[in-house]
Amino acid sequence: xxxxxxxxxxxxxxxxxxxxxxxxxxxxxxxxxxxYGKWSAGQQLDHLTKSIRPISSALAFPKVTLRYFGVSQxxxxxxxxxxxxxxxxxxxxRKAGHAYQPGVIYPAQRPTLLQGFLLQKKKLADRLxxxxxxxxxxxxLPHPLLGKITLREMLYFIAHHNQHHLNSLKNQELQGHxxxxxxxxxxx
Numbered sequence: 001x002x003x004x005x006x007x008x009x010x011x012x013x014x015x016x017x018x019x020x021x022x023x024x025x026x027x028x029x030x031x032x033x034x035x036y037g038k039w040s041a042g043q044q045l046d047h048l049t050k051s052i053r054p055i056s057s058a059l060a061f062p063k064v065t066l067r068y069f070g071v072s073q074x075x076x077x078x079x080x081x082x083x084x085x086x087x088x089x090x091x092x093x094r095k096a097g098h099a100y101q102p103g104v105i106y107p108a109q110r111p112t113l114l115q116g117f118l119l120q121k122k123k124l125a126d127r128l129x130x131x132x133x134x135x136x137x138x139x140x141l142p143h144p145l146l147g148k149i150t151l152r153e154m155l156y157f158i159a160h161h162n163q164h165h166l167n168s169l170k171n172q173e174l175q176g177h178x179x180x181x182x183x184x185x186x187x188x
Contacts, residue, residue, distance in 0.1 A: 001078050001079050001080055002079070003079055004133060005129070005131075008128070008152070008156070008159070009128055011079075011159040012125070012155065012159050013121070014159075015158070015159040015162035015163050016117070016118070016162060018162075018163070018166055019045070019117070019165065019166045022166055022169060022170070023114065024114075028107035028110075031105075031107060031110055032105055035172055036172075038168070038172060040105060041169050042105030042106075042107075042110065042113060043102035043103075043105050044102070044169060045105075045114070045117055046102035047096060047101070048117060048161065048162060048165055049116045049117045049120055050099065050100045051096070051100050051158075052120040052124070052158055053120060054141075055124075055154050055158060056120050056123035056124050056127065057123075058141055059123070059124065059128065059151070060123075063135065066139040066141070067139075069139070069140045069142060069148055070140055070148060071139060071140065072137060072138055072139070072150050076136070076149075076150040076152040076153050076156075077149075077153055077156075079160075082146075082149075082157060086146060086157065086160065086161075089146065094145055096144070097144045124158070135151070136151045136152040136155070137152055
């Protein structure tokens with residue numbers, strides 16, 4: 001499915017809002033606990049913000065600056081194809097680079113992390129209309145796992161990446177390992 005700017009903005013809004021809504025339902029212990037060596041909700045929030053920040057910044061650059069990464073000679077992939085390609089790369093075991101790794105997160109950081117995440121949402125919303133549909137398919141940015149991809153594909157990636165991490169958090173909740181059981185396992 002090929003999405004236009006309006007559809008991309010709706011998808012982005014939904015992915016940001018769903019993630020924030022879920023994180024806001026978590027008590028502090030579940031916001032900061034890292035079950036079974038996985039990233040905590042706070043760490044995932046930090047990771048998402050770190051991964052979105054360079055893209056929202058790049059959307060403010062003059063178009064001539066983005067020519068450094070070359071221009072695309074082919075149309076952008078549809079959303080579904082981008083998701084398929086990203087998931088295939090993840091299934092090979094590749095992970096986020098060091099720059100995108102979260103640190104230790106404390107409960108008191110939640111408001112600041114949420115504010116930073118929502119700031120990236122606002123920057124994307126403010127900057128996206130400055131790009132034409134043709135420009136979204138013309139200009140590229142480097143992605144650490146997918147190589148150089150178009151701006152449209154990068155925006156698809158942000159929406160999917162947010163959803164991917166939300167699904168990860170939800171799956172942690174549904175694994176049948178209650179937080180109380182995990183605490184008991186740690187204590188005894």
